[in-house]
Amino acid sequence: MDEAAFITALRALAPDPAARGLDDDVAVIALGGEHLVLTHDMMVEGVHWLPGQDPADVAWKLVATNLSDLAAKGAAPLGVLLGYGLGGGEERFLAGLAEALAAFAVPLLGGDTVRRVGPAAHGLTALGRATHCPVPTRSGAQVGDRLWVTGSLGDAMLGFEALRDGREGRTGRDTTRFARPVPRLAEGRALAPLVGAMMDVSDGLLLDATRMARASGVTLAIDSAACPVPPDLPSARRQEALSWGDDYELLFTLPAGTTPPCPATCIGEAQTAGPVPLLLDGACPQGPLGYEHRG
Amino acid sequence: MDEAAFITALRALAPDPAARGLDDDVAVIALGGEHLVLTHDMMVEGVHWLPGQDPADVAWKLVATNLSDLAAKGAAPLGVLLGYGLGGGEERFLAGLAEALAAFAVPLLGGDTVRRVGPAAHGLTALGRATHCPVPTRSGAQVGDRLWVTGSLGDAMLGFEALRDGREGRTGRDTTRFARPVPRLAEGRALAPLVGAMMDVSDGLLLDATRMARASGVTLAIDSAACPVPPDLPSARRQEALSWGDDYELLFTLPAGTTPPCPATCIGEAQTAGPVPLLLDGACPQGPLGYEHRG
Numbered sequence: 257m258d259e260a261a262f263i264t265a266l267r268a269l270a271p272d273p274a275a276r277g278l279d280d281d282v283a284v285i286a287l288g289g290e291h292l293v294l295t296h297d298m299m300v301e302g303v304h305w306l307p308g309q310d311p312a313d314v315a316w317k318l319v320a321t322n323l324s325d326l327a328a329k330g331a332a333p334l335g336v337l338l339g340y341g342l343g344g345g346e347e348r349f350l351a352g353l354a355e356a357l358a359a360f361a362v363p364l365l366g367g368d369t370v371r372r373v374g375p376a377a378h379g380l381t382a383l384g385r386a387t388h389c390p391v392p393t394r395s396g397a398q399v400g401d402r403l404w405v406t407g408s409l410g411d412a413m414l415g416f417e418a419l420r421d422g423r424e425g426r427t428g429r430d431t432t433r434f435a436r437p438v439p440r441l442a443e444g445r446a447l448a449p450l451v452g453a454m455m456d457v458s459d460g461l462l463l464d465a466t467r468m469a470r471a472s473g474v475t476l477a478i479d480s481a482a483c484p485v486p487p488d489l490p491s492a493r494r495q496e497a498l499s500w501g502d503d504y505e506l507l508f509t510l511p512a513g514t515t516p517p518c519p520a521t522c523i524g525e526a527q528t529a530g531p532v533p534l535l536l537d538g539a540c541p542q543g544p545l546g547y548e549h550r551g
Numbered sequence: 552m553d554e555a556a557f558i559t560a561l562r563a564l565a566p567d568p569a570a571r572g573l574d575d576d577v578a579v580i581a582l583g584g585e586h587l588v589l590t591h592d593m594m595v596e597g598v599h600w601l602p603g604q605d606p607a608d609v610a611w612k613l614v615a616t617n618l619s620d621l622a623a624k625g626a627a628p629l630g631v632l633l634g635y636g637l638g639g640g641e642e643r644f645l646a647g648l649a650e651a652l653a654a655f656a657v658p659l660l661g662g663d664t665v666r667r668v669g670p671a672a673h674g675l676t677a678l679g680r681a682t683h684c685p686v687p688t689r690s691g692a693q694v695g696d697r698l699w700v701t702g703s704l705g706d707a708m709l710g711f712e713a714l715r716d717g718r719e720g721r722t723g724r725d726t727t728r729f730a731r732p733v734p735r736l737a738e739g740r741a742l743a744p745l746v747g748a749m750m751d752v753s754d755g756l757l758l759d760a761t762r763m764a765r766a767s768g769v770t771l772a773i774d775s776a777a778c779p780v781p782p783d784l785p786s787a788r789r790q791e792a793l794s795w796g797d798d799y800e801l802l803f804t805l806p807a808g809t810t811p812p813c814p815a816t817c818i819g820e821a822q823t824a825g826p827v828p829l830l831l832d833g834a835c836p837q838g839p840l841g842y843e844h845r846g
Binding site: 257259261262263265266269270282283285287288289290292294295296297298299300301302303304334335337338339340341342346347350353354357363364365366367368369370371372373374375377379381383385 | 599637658
């Protein structure tokens, strides 16, 4: 069974669309007057990180990517649970985990360890408390809204390539944005009361924007020249940067005329739903839009 | 690094002993006037289930074992998040997952799927709402308390052997207790207001009782003849049954004279801490006490 079919079948088992996190990575449930936000991500060696990459970076990224899902909901992290496949690299993993937990002020609440057979695979569950209700979704974009993104897009791609090609470090390119992404927690909390729709850019701007457009029932029109990219990105690679994942920036919509409370760039607008959910410079973008989950 | 050293190092990263679930599988955190109970377990092919075993049973067990952790806290399940390694057997896994979710009336809230490389590995996070505060722990046994256990111990062992040896099914032994354990959710809720200490028996009675004794600062004295075992267990295998895991019964203490509100068997008592945490028929038990996590 391929991954898309499996996810579709899983969705049929999640009876409450409002609670389930299968279609937008994050579950929201009400409890005792609060809204609890939950997410679980797995990472596998050779799929989500380069074989031989520092396990400290793996630990960091496992925490950071889950917290990025909370950030997109404007949630304050309450803690994480770790599922760890034991079989080497534990010292460095622990070092990176400690650094990430301290950097994001999030406690380790518990978890499980198992002996691994084959490549390393780890899982992490993060939970947080919503700071604003209604909790932002990817389905709230309205026609006329402006589309914004925090930070820049493409640093993770350039960092990955430098790390893969051994060009990282002091004399090479900074690979921090790929190896040690920082979830936009403060920005997410500041934006939550204001946004129409919000999500993090984990699989590529063009793919994630397509998902937002579909969920919201609009067409999102993006101006590629307005998209913030790293200064050293070759101009011919702009669309590639916009379809590369791992940036963990926040993509959100605001009503026209509203200024975001944090640094961000306006990259487009929401239009009446047309034949395609996404327009890039007025046309349907060609080529891959981002990292698609495949079987 | 071996598993014990890794877990010790993880514990040092979990600053709040009251919140962390590393030492007793389950984390408890306060939120909005409620107490949230969280647990995460991973299962790996060839470690936690037999290669070739029906993926439907694997899915059931993944849900059941996590809910058993909630049962030991007297918690009502709120939902589960699945981390699934995709690579075959999805149809049967989905069937078993649907059966377990329906049987225990627990919603699937979300999760993640990844392509697997090597043996299958899946993780599940379960969360629940405590129905009684303080939430039962394994550290509450007091000298003079009686030690009780629900159900019987050894059915999972006999079921595992029958399944391994192809003796299951209509003409063979019932393997349900191994393949499809049922978490004692109703019993856990009924017991929570009454118990001194409570935990589930997942790694073997003798090992889990040792953990309860150590956490509580008592010696637990168990009468092996009083322990409930399956009628077809050879008498020579009684201690083996008491050190085999996977039974998912509840082990708990009650003050002397208190009758449990659910079917259970009194198997011993809590005594002043002696030189060893566990006495079996008055002596320190020899041989393995249960399934130890090893590196």
